[in-house]
Amino acid sequence: MPLDVVQLLCELVRTPSVNPMGREFSGDEYLEAAMTARLETVFQELQLPYFVQEVEPRRCNIVARLEGDPDAGVTVFEAHQDTVPVEGMTIRPWEPEIRDGRVFGRGSCDIKGGMACMLTALSRLAEERPAGMPTIVMACTVNEEYGYAGATAMAGSWAAGTAPAMPVLPNGVIVAEPTLLDVVVAHKGVSRWRCHTRGKAAHSSMPHLGDNAFYRMARVLTAIERYATEEAPQLGQHALVGGPTISVGLIQGGISVNTVPDQCTIEIDRRVIPGEDALEAYQRVVDYVAAATGNDPHVSHDAPYIASNGLDMGRNEGLATRLGEVARAHGGGGQRIGVPYGTDAPAFDAVGAPTVVFGPGSIDQAHTCDEWIDVDQLQRAVDIYYEFGKTGWPPS
Numbered sequence: 001m002p003l004d005v006v007q008l009l010c011e012l013v014r015t016p017s018v019n020p021m022g023r024e025f026s027g028d029e030y031l032e033a034a035m036t037a038r039l040e041t042v043f044q045e046l047q048l049p050y051f052v053q054e055v056e057p058r059r060c061n062i063v064a065r066l067e068g069d070p071d072a073g074v075t076v077f078e079a080h081q082d083t084v085p086v087e088g089m090t091i092r093p094w095e096p097e098i099r100d101g102r103v104f105g106r107g108s109c110d111i112k113g114g115m116a117c118m119l120t121a122l123s124r125l126a127e128e129r130p131a132g133m134p135t136i137v138m139a140c141t142v143n144e145e146y147g148y149a150g151a152t153a154m155a156g157s158w159a160a161g162t163a164p165a166m167p168v169l170p171n172g173v174i175v176a177e178p179t180l181l182d183v184v185v186a187h188k189g190v191s192r193w194r195c196h197t198r199g200k201a202a203h204s205s206m207p208h209l210g211d212n213a214f215y216r217m218a219r220v221l222t223a224i225e226r227y228a229t230e231e232a233p234q235l236g237q238h239a240l241v242g243g244p245t246i247s248v249g250l251i252q253g254g255i256s257v258n259t260v261p262d263q264c265t266i267e268i269d270r271r272v273i274p275g276e277d278a279l280e281a282y283q284r285v286v287d288y289v290a291a292a293t294g295n296d297p298h299v300s301h302d303a304p305y306i307a308s309n310g311l312d313m314g315r316n317e318g319l320a321t322r323l324g325e326v327a328r329a330h331g332g333g334g335q336r337i338g339v340p341y342g343t344d345a346p347a348f349d350a351v352g353a354p355t356v357v358f359g360p361g362s363i364d365q366a367h368t369c370d371e372w373i374d375v376d377q378l379q380r381a382v383d384i385y386y387e388f389g390k391t392g393w394p395p396s
Contacts, residue, residue: 003042006103008119009103013103013108015034015094016029016034017034018083019085019144020146029094031082032082035082036060048065049065050063055142056143056149061140063137063140064165065165066125068132069131069133073134073135073171075134075388075389076348077139078141079359080176082145084106084367091370093106101374101375102373103378105372107371108365108372109371111178114360118138121386124382125389125390132391133389136389158351159351169351171319174323174388175348175356175359177357178361178365179357180377181331181332183320184345185311187241188341189273190308191278191306193282194268194301195266197213197220198262198300199212204260205258211298213262220293220299221266223288224246236275238275241274252266308346308347311349311355311357315354316354318394319393320336326387331383361373
């Protein structure tokens with residue numbers, strides 16, 4: 001019997017796979033090990049061969065392969081296993097609830113809903129084995145929310161010819177993300193890093209004996225704000241995703257109100273448009289800040305802990321056209337769109353695999369305090385993945 005998408009989604013939500021997002025952590029709810037084990041069980045029940053690729057301790061990609069017509073190529077369904085943390089949620093994150101035509105729980109929208117749809121479609125294809133079906137590879141990656149490490153490792157093994165489930169590059173990759181059943185053909189990339197200022201600690205009653213690292217950082221922040229308003233708008237626009245942006249999202253430092261702080265750290269988010277290089281974008285900001293602060297030796301920048309280029313149109317045009325046709329035939333929008341956020345897709349595009357982003361649900365519900373997804377979107381997505389999987393692209 002094929003899987004039931006709502007039941008499966010509830011099982012996936014009950015399996016915590018929280019990405020610690022670079023923070024210290026403890027507890028079984030963190031990392032993807034439990035989710036990988038759950039997926040192993042699913043693939044065993046479907047009697048499909050599967051392969052595990054360790055990326056980091058307790059963080060393994062897992063890939064299953066459904067053999068199809070050797071002349072019909074290979075289609076990849078890809079979904080990441082991790083979720084963002086659960087602090088601040090107003091619902092029980094790992095106790096899924098079905099009400100008002102929605103499934104609530106952490107990951108229900110991003111992206112265990114899309115994963116459940118892909119797995120359900122895979123189960124139907126495995127049962128029916130339609131004539132002319134391409135080989136279907138279900139790829140479940142780790143650490144999407146904080147660095148795309150799983151997708152990068154997986155795509156690297158494809159390019160090197162060392163992946164047992166992928167001896168040749170696929171005809172097309174569909175990356176699951178909440179797109180309201182439109183087809184994302186372009187999105188921004190990102191470079192993220194930490195900037196530090198150093199000073200000298202002193203008692204706050206005698207601040208002149210110290211060197212306030214916060215004041216140094218204030219000059220850095222002023223420079224970044226000026227970069228955002230004056231420099232970034234001059235760097236070009238992309239037809240579907242707009243222009244590049246920069247933002248500072250975290251700041252840390254100091255030990256007490258009565259101590260002059262000797263250190264301060266900020267984290268910077270620089271969104272790059274397709275065609276920009278994430279590492280070059282990082283370096284341009286570093287150089288701009290240095291010039292604006294007089295090459296202050298007490299200002300330093302770490303190398304980016306995330307550097308991912310965007311996804312651009314071109315290689316994925318035919319794939320997007322075919323998937324859009326299938327989506328519209330089954331009640332989805334199927335429109336080609338661009339989005340400002342990042343996904344695993346550029347890792348696969350970078351090694352020559354045509355890649356689009358497509359899935360149920362809205363990005364507006366991703367990462368929220370009461371995360372949910374419409375059951376109707378789930379059911380439509382299953383039909384679309386199934387119908388696309390029967391022929392793949394190009395159609396056999």
